[in-house]
Amino acid sequence: MPGGCSRGPAAGDGRLRLARLALVLLGWVSSTSLPSSASSSTSSASLPAPAASGQPALPGRCPPPCECSEAARTVKCVNRNLTEVPADLPPYVRTLFLTGNQLAVLPAGAFARRPPLADLAALNLSGNRLREVGAGAFEHLPGLRQLDLSHNPLADLSPFAFSGSNASVAAPSPVAELILNRLEPPASVRQNRSMERMVAAALRAGHALRGLRRLELASNQLLYLPRDVLAQLPGLRHLDLRNNSLVSLTHGSFRNLTHLESLHLEDNALKVLRNGTLAELQSLPHVRVFLDDNPWVCDCHMVDMVAWLKETEIVQGKGRLTCAFPEKMRHRVLLELNSSDLDCDPILPPSLQTSYVFLGIVLALIGAIFLLVLYLNRKGIKKWMHNIRDACRDHMEGYHYRYEINADPRLTNLSSNSDV
Numbered sequence: 001m002p003g004g005c006s007r008g009p010a011a012g013d014g015r016l017r018l019a020r021l022a023l024v025l026l027g028w029v030s031s032t033s034l035p036s037s038a039s040s041s042t043s044s045a046s047l048p049a050p051a052a053s054g055q056p057a058l059p060g061r062c063p064p065p066c067e068c069s070e071a072a073r074t075v076k077c078v079n080r081n082l083t084e085v086p087a088d089l090p091p092y093v094r095t096l097f098l099t100g101n102q103l104a105v106l107p108a109g110a111f112a113r114r115p116p117l118a119d120l121a122a123l124n125l126s127g128n129r130l131r132e133v134g135a136g137a138f139e140h141l142p143g144l145r146q147l148d149l150s151h152n153p154l155a156d157l158s159p160f161a162f163s164g165s166n167a168s169v170a171a172p173s174p175v176a177e178l179i180l181n182r183l184e185p186p187a188s189v190r191q192n193r194s195m196e197r198m199v200a201a202a203l204r205a206g207h208a209l210r211g212l213r214r215l216e217l218a219s220n221q222l223l224y225l226p227r228d229v230l231a232q233l234p235g236l237r238h239l240d241l242r243n244n245s246l247v248s249l250t251h252g253s254f255r256n257l258t259h260l261e262s263l264h265l266e267d268n269a270l271k272v273l274r275n276g277t278l279a280e281l282q283s284l285p286h287v288r289v290f291l292d293d294n295p296w297v298c299d300c301h302m303v304d305m306v307a308w309l310k311e312t313e314i315v316q317g318k319g320r321l322t323c324a325f326p327e328k329m330r331h332r333v334l335l336e337l338n339s340s341d342l343d344c345d346p347i348l349p350p351s352l353q354t355s356y357v358f359l360g361i362v363l364a365l366i367g368a369i370f371l372l373v374l375y376l377n378r379k380g381i382k383k384w385m386h387n388i389r390d391a392c393r394d395h396m397e398g399y400h401y402r403y404e405i406n407a408d409p410r411l412t413n414l415s416s417n418s419d420v
């Protein structure tokens, strides 16, 4: 502004504006702390992201280690070794990638902000070495739809992680997709805490996840599905239990899941599905079931499942299912089996065979020990036998003596002599 130096107030105004701009650029001031002057640059700051004023207005700052895109409403804090959730997340954020860091612990209200991150819909926390997720860790995220906690060694997942920190208040969670693949607590923790029960408690607590539509629990080494774990998730559409160690399915696990569309059970340890489970799966109107890569045991217990497979339409790629046991049936296609192929009698199942061998070994050992004891004690036994024999002889001799005392004429004489 040439020649404007003489007008003091105008120059002061310009300086002030420059200073403000610098502060805004540095990201040091919050919009509310500025005096509400008439200037256009600050008026838009109190509302989140109108972004219509042409200027790069102040919709919230980007935390230094992160990359933010307001146009995509995405914030990425990826592989930054962060140990806590950044405090100053921009309020426009809809998708937050907070992956590959070292958060370790996620406390209550880890994402609670003032004003709340109302638009945050997708939160990816995978690979953060999370050990502990506290009660109410995702509180005050009213728009959260998708939550990914995969690849974390979760040893301590609070039962109220998805509901609220105040257990006495039922707080429904808005989450529709919950992704919990590869939660790999160290073996020492696994011994103490049952992964199955820990996850089940969090899924059940307070009916909070009634709105859940997708649940992924793949690669978690689950051995069983806890009873009623899915009973509180009536809206479930997709359930992924791939690559676990499920040995069997308990009757009732899938009851009431009438909206279920896909059920992934590949890569487990399933041996056979029983009548109850077959009926339950068949009763789900929209479901497609995936059963590949399980070690099916083709003995007489398989008859019902084979008959069902031949009829049902719900198993995807049912022609691919093959027997793993017994040996003579290996690689036989389940669909091509006749009930005459499926018997239990001639060959004992391997588990039973080993138990018989084990019983034989135990009996042989007991016998050997018995003989050894006899052998080591042979002197004592001999002595004992002698004692018994001697005792018998003494007894017999006494008997003889008394008997003979009357019979022996010499003794009779002796006694009569002594009388004299």
Ligand SMILES: *[C@@H]1O[C@H](CO)[C@@H](O)[C@H](O)[C@H]1NC(C)=O
Residues within 6 Å of the ligand: 079, 080, 081
């Ligand atoms: C994170 O920590 C690892 C190991 O300490 C280091 O190699 C890496 O450079 C760090 N990354 C960042 C972004 O600081």
Ligand SMILES: *[C@@H]1O[C@H](CO)[C@@H](O)[C@H](O)[C@H]1NC(C)=O
Residues within 6 Å of the ligand: 099, 124, 125, 126, 146, 148, 179
């Ligand atoms: C979360 O991030 C991980 C790592 O980048 C990625 O593999 C995964 O697909 C993401 N999850 C979702 C739901 O996009």
Ligand SMILES: *[C@@H]1O[C@H](CO)[C@@H](O)[C@H](O)[C@H]1NC(C)=O
Residues within 6 Å of the ligand: 166, 167, 168, 169
């Ligand atoms: C939990 O909620 C109840 C009912 O609103 C309230 O009385 C109680 O103080 C709350 N507890 C905590 C720890 O906030």
Ligand SMILES: *[C@@H]1O[C@H](CO)[C@@H](O)[C@H](O)[C@H]1NC(C)=O
Residues within 6 Å of the ligand: 188, 189, 192
């Ligand atoms: C497992 O439990 C035992 C006994 O309750 C305890 O001494 C040990 O520290 C626990 N281990 C872990 C890893 O929590």
Ligand SMILES: *[C@@H]1O[C@H](CO)[C@@H](O)[C@H](O)[C@H]1NC(C)=O
Residues within 6 Å of the ligand: 219, 220, 221, 243
């Ligand atoms: C299956 O899960 C185990 C751990 O439970 C993991 O090491 C393995 O990579 C997983 N396999 C696949 C194909 O995801």
Ligand SMILES: *[C@@H]1O[C@H](CO)[C@@H](O)[C@H](O)[C@H]1NC(C)=O
Residues within 6 Å of the ligand: 234, 255, 256
């Ligand atoms: C779930 O199934 C049980 C047994 O079939 C039934 O008694 C119960 O009413 C069902 N619950 C819902 C919510 O449909």
Ligand SMILES: *[C@@H]1O[C@H](CO)[C@@H](O)[C@H](O)[C@H]1NC(C)=O
Residues within 6 Å of the ligand: 275, 304
């Ligand atoms: C299973 O159901 C079929 C038909 O409903 C029946 O014929 C069969 O006996 C049942 N099997 C068992 C073990 O109950």
Ligand SMILES: *[C@@H]1O[C@H](CO)[C@@H](O)[C@H](O)[C@H]1NC(C)=O
Residues within 6 Å of the ligand: 337, 338
């Ligand atoms: C199974 O039964 C069908 C028809 O009953 C027959 O054609 C087929 O040869 C049988 N397969 C075996 C392996 O016995």
